[in-house]
Every structure is written in C-alpha cells, then in structure tokens.
Amino acid sequence: MATMSWTQVGSRSVSSTCAIGDTLAGAADPTTGATDGASLDGVAAFVVTAAAATLGATIQAALTLSCYLRDAVSGLWLPAPQLDLAGSSTGKRGESFPSVQVSGPSGRIAYQPAAGSLSAGQLTISIICYGKRSDAHNSLAQF
Numbered sequence: 001m002a003t004m005s006w007t008q009v010g011s012r013s014v015s016s017t018c019a020i021g022d023t024l025a026g027a028a029d030p031t032t033g034a035t036d037g038a039s040l041d042g043v044a045a046f047v048v049t050a051a052a053a054t055l056g057a058t059i060q061a062a063l064t065l066s067c068y069l070r071d072a073v074s075g076l077w078l079p080a081p082q083l084d085l086a087g088s089s090t091g092k093r094g095e096s097f098p099s100v101q102v103s104g105p106s107g108r109i110a111y112q113p114a115a116g117s118l119s120a121g122q123l124t125i126s127i128i129c130y131g132k133r134s135d136a137h138n139s140l141a142q143f
Contacts, residue, residue, distance in 0.1 A: 051094025
C-alpha cells in the first residue's frame with residue numbers, strides 16, 4: 001500500500017485519491033504529514049465524502065474511514081476513533097457522511113480508508129470545511 005497525499009480544493013477543503021488500504025503518513029509516523037488533511041482553524045463544521053474516482057465504478061463493500069487528528073499543541077497525528085466513519089452504501093458511486101460541528105481547539109483532521117471495496121479504480125476522499133467559528137468558541141471543548 002501507499003502513503004496518501006492531499007490536494008487543496010478551494011480555500012478550505014481538501015481531497016485525496018487513494019486505494020483502499022493506503023495510509024496517512026501520520027498514522028505510521030505521528031510526527032510527519034504536517035500539512036496532510038484539512039485545517040480546522042476557524043472552521044465551524046465539515047463534511048466528508050468518499051466516491052469511486054473512476055467513472056462507472058461503484059462501492060462494492062461498505063466503506064470504513066479511520067479518523068486522525070493532528071494535535072495543534074504537540075504536532076502529532078493521533079487516532080480519533082470517535083470520529084471514524086462507517087458507510088452503508090453499496091452499488092453507488094459514492095457516499096456523503098453527516099456533517100460534524102467543530103467546537104474544540106484547532107488542528108488538522110484526515111481520514112484514511114480502513115475497509116471496503118470498489119468495482120474498479122481508486123477512492124477519492126474529500127473533507128469539505130464550511131462556516132466560521134468565532135474565537136469565543138475556540139475553547140477546550142471536544143468535537
């Protein structure tokens with residue numbers, strides 16, 4: 001398997017096209033991948049989508065995406081199983097997961113494909129950030 005790479009899409013969103021089983025650099029070495037995933041600085045919420053990158057390909061077995069958060073203080077990528085995503089779609093090109101409100105301190109978030117299969121090709125994972133969180137909400141509360 002390979003290490004995932006992330007591409008900036010617009011001003012605050014990112015995407016990664018990868019194979020099932022590819023890993024986030026920070027999952028193997030928590031000190032690497034400082035710019036992987038999406039920045040949550042000032043973000044009110046985000047939504048994650050996962051779709052077959054190949055036209056005509058579909059999800060054959062439901063997807064599971066493992067979440068990692070890059071701690072803004074230590075700079076380490078840490079597993080965040082409370083934010084893991086489990087899909088239920090099969091026979092469709094992609095799936096959108098429920099939005100998550102960000103109420104905690106800033107950092108970065110990324111997902112890696114942990115399970116599932118596609119009929120062909122690779123998977124594109126997108127993290128779409130929206131809204132603006134005020135500094136008053138930038139407390140030590142958890143997600």
